[in-house]
Amino acid sequence: MQQLAGPLTYQDWDLDKAREAVLDLADKTGGVMIALHRLQEIFGYVDDSAMPMLGKVFNLSRAEVHGVTSFYHDFKRSKPGRYTIKVCQAEACQAMGSDKLTDEIKDFLGVGFHETTASGDFTLEPVYCLGNCACSPNIIVDEQTYGRVSIEGFKALASSLSASEESA
Amino acid sequence: MVKIYIPRETTADSLGAELLVKAISTEAQYRNLDVEIVRNGSRGACFLEPLVEVETGNGRIGYGPVTLEDVPDLFDNDFINGGEHAKRLGDVEALPWFKNQERLTFARCGIIEATSVTEYENLGGFVGLKNALAKGSDGIIEEMSDSGLRGRGGAAFPTAIKWRTVADCDADQKYIVCNADEGDSGTFSDRMIMEGDPLSLVEGMTIAGLAVGADTGYIYLRSEYPLTQKILNEAIANAEAAGYLGENIQGSGKNFTLEVFMGAGAYICGEETSLLESLEGKRGQIRFKPPLPAIEGLFGKPTVVNNVISLASVPVILEKGGKHYAEYGQGRSLGTMPFQLGGNIKQGGLVEKAFGLTLRQLIEDFGGGTYTGKPVRAVQVGGPLGAYFPDALLDTQLDYEEFAKAGGMLGHGGVVVFDDSVNMAKQARFSMEFCSVESCGKCTPCRIGSVRGMEVIDRIVEATSSEEREAEHIVLKDLCDTMESASLCAMGGLTPIPVMSAVKHFAQDFEK
Numbered sequence: 001m002q003q004l005a006g007p008l009t010y011q012d013w014d015l016d017k018a019r020e021a022v023l024d025l026a027d028k029t030g031g032v033m034i035a036l037h038r039l040q041e042i043f044g045y046v047d048d049s050a051m052p053m054l055g056k057v058f059n060l061s062r063a064e065v066h067g068v069t070s071f072y073h074d075f076k077r078s079k080p081g082r083y084t085i086k087v088c089q090a091e092a093c094q095a096m097g098s099d100k101l102t103d104e105i106k107d108f109l110g111v112g113f114h115e116t117t118a119s120g121d122f123t124l125e126p127v128y129c130l131g132n133c134a135c136s137p138n139i140i141v142d143e144q145t146y147g148r149v150s151i152e153g154f155k156a157l158a159s160s161l162s163a164s165e166e167s168a
Numbered sequence: 169m170v171k172i173y174i175p176r177e178t179t180a181d182s183l184g185a186e187l188l189v190k191a192i193s194t195e196a197q198y199r200n201l202d203v204e205i206v207r208n209g210s211r212g213a214c215f216l217e218p219l220v221e222v223e224t225g226n227g228r229i230g231y232g233p234v235t236l237e238d239v240p241d242l243f244d245n246d247f248i249n250g251g252e253h254a255k256r257l258g259d260v261e262a263l264p265w266f267k268n269q270e271r272l273t274f275a276r277c278g279i280i281e282a283t284s285v286t287e288y289e290n291l292g293g294f295v296g297l298k299n300a301l302a303k304g305s306d307g308i309i310e311e312m313s314d315s316g317l318r319g320r321g322g323a324a325f326p327t328a329i330k331w332r333t334v335a336d337c338d339a340d341q342k343y344i345v346c347n348a349d350e351g352d353s354g355t356f357s358d359r360m361i362m363e364g365d366p367l368s369l370v371e372g373m374t375i376a377g378l379a380v381g382a383d384t385g386y387i388y389l390r391s392e393y394p395l396t397q398k399i400l401n402e403a404i405a406n407a408e409a410a411g412y413l414g415e416n417i418q419g420s421g422k423n424f425t426l427e428v429f430m431g432a433g434a435y436i437c438g439e440e441t442s443l444l445e446s447l448e449g450k451r452g453q454i455r456f457k458p459p460l461p462a463i464e465g466l467f468g469k470p471t472v473v474n475n476v477i478s479l480a481s482v483p484v485i486l487e488k489g490g491k492h493y494a495e496y497g498q499g500r501s502l503g504t505m506p507f508q509l510g511g512n513i514k515q516g517g518l519v520e521k522a523f524g525l526t527l528r529q530l531i532e533d534f535g536g537g538t539y540t541g542k543p544v545r546a547v548q549v550g551g552p553l554g555a556y557f558p559d560a561l562l563d564t565q566l567d568y569e570e571f572a573k574a575g576g577m578l579g580h581g582g583v584v585v586f587d588d589s590v591n592m593a594k595q596a597r598f599s600m601e602f603c604s605v606e607s608c609g610k611c612t613p614c615r616i617g618s619v620r621g622m623e624v625i626d627r628i629v630e631a632t633s634s635e636e637r638e639a640e641h642i643v644l645k646d647l648c649d650t651m652e653s654a655s656l657c658a659m660g661g662l663t664p665i666p667v668m669s670a671v672k673h674f675a676q677d678f679e680k
């Protein structure tokens with residue numbers, strides 16, 4: 001397994017910048033969903049201070065915005081590691097040993113699901129199906145899917161990602 | 169100039185296709201060879217990916233699965249002229265795996281450059297749309313009715329009836345919504361067609377718009393498919409530039425605009441009312457039915473919600489006629505279905521066949537048995553809400569009615585194979601766990617029942633006497649009955665199916 005892309009770079013949270021980034025979405029269909037995706041792309045997460053701001057932009061209550069944000073697995077409320085690694089937990093991957101692979105990955109990184117490594121390199125998350133079920137087990141690192149993942153392949157990938165971080 | 173095809177598609181990409189593109193073009197440059205790399209979709213033989221094809225006088229010669237290490241060797245063996253090599257597969261279309269399929273919906277997938285309007289047109293693309301413009305609403309719906317097409321997302325509702333309902337509604341605004349929230353484990357046909365032949369979906373949605381009088385469409389795409397999003401957006405832009413989408417389509421005076429909308433990792437948003445809520449920018453909680461989305465859907469307006477494969481099958485139906493499509497299949501399961509072979513399978517991938525072949529034929533003849541080489545013990549068909557079948561049921565025909573008779577459901581056509589190392593009590597528990605993680609929380613049987621389900625299964629497995637175990641089995645049965653009859657949607661209502669099928673067919677796994 002080889003590294004295919006560098007880390008996504010996130011800016012530090014800035015409420016004014018966040019507001020500016022979503023203003024054009026006020027009248028879009030499902031605008032608040034698009035806004036949450038956009039904030040996450042820029043900052044890596046959606047800060048609490050975005051709740052009242054989004055409420056104003058989309059004419060919603062703070063509770064409604066919080067309700068939408070908290071419903072979806074994708075929206076994070078704190079800054080993730082430089083790479084987010086999701087390991088598939090669904091049936092097709094289970095049939096190819098994803099349970100064992102998951103345990104080995106947790107051991108190797110020294111974190112559980114929804115946690116970030118001490119180095120700040122990786123946040124580990126579960127995911128239910130990446131749609132690559134004929135080449136299980138699968139993981140996705142940011143936006144890059146990897147199929148037929150072995151623990152050896154994973155270790156090599158993780159090491160190269162960490163190393164590229166140091167040189168960057 | 170030699171044309172080399174390397175898929176731009178998630179499976180191929182997950183196995184290094186992007187690196188291969190770089191390696192092959194660098195090597196060709198170094199050797200002063202004139203090559204053009206074409207980015208097609210996948211033909212669906214995932215076990216051969218990355219499948220590199222070279223256009224020669226004798227058809228497209230395939231090599232696969234190709235790794236980076238193979239590249240210099242391939243060039244040394246003159247692969248760009250179809251030279252011999254250990255990875256040479258010969259004429260790809262002559263391989264039994266492809267030759268024995270019946271491709272209607274996926275006829276172009278993997279063959280053409282995915283987002284090219286010209287290549288799409290060269291293989292029959294947009295003929296259906298032109299026919300649809302000539303036929304008008306009633307004519308289109310009649311063809312759909314003749315085709316016998318039933319919703320390929322899982323519920324198998326006749327597409328023509330849904331369209332008729334929306335067409336008959338009197339409203340100032342109607343919508344076409346494509347459900348591309350393909351969350352079932354073991355399914356990837358939606359992704360493959362969107363990456364390999366996205367214009368067929370664009371064309372299908374446009375025809376649906378003409379049929380019911382809708383000028384706006386949305387593709388609700390799951391966020392786990394980032395590459396698909398890029399390809400779809402390119403296809404939409406190309407279709408607009410060529411006058412097949414947008415204002416005044418092909419000079420007809422009809423308009424249809426299309427947008428991709430990204431989900432955010434919630435399985436329940438594959439349920440149509442939950443999807444509509446999400447598309448409106450809300451929590452993806454399901455709605456009571458009725459009213460049906462066909463009458464009160466997106467923003468309360470009449471809305472067609474169809475799965476990707478249903479919509480992508482529309483162009484070929486309008487191109488060749490509903491009756492031609494209905495010549496495939498049997499009984500009330502007409503046409504073809506793209507079955508997806510995944511999990512512990514040697515030759516996994518997408519097999520489009522007319523309904524009627526058996527599950528065993530699919531797994532053995534196409535799939536070649538398990539990846540590990542061990543015996544097949546259990547097969548889950550139809551995603552996480554589908555039944556687990558033991559070997560004794562593998563001769564069931566892949567047909568909506570035949571599957572229902574055997575206590576299962578075809579769903580979206582996903583087939584996940586497990587070898588004899590599987591523990592079915594663990595799988596049953598996972599079904600409940602998945603339901604508890606992904607439940608929208610609106611109704612109690614699903615939200616609470618799934619949690620209680622995990623606890624009961626734990627107690628069954630840990631029971632120290634058979635009386636104790638029997639007592640817990642009664643609780644589980646009762647709980648499943650409640651979930652099945654009292655849940656608001658299929659999530660809670662169908663979770664008992666995999667659970668009870670595991671109990672029924674694999675009882676020994678529940679005894680420690």
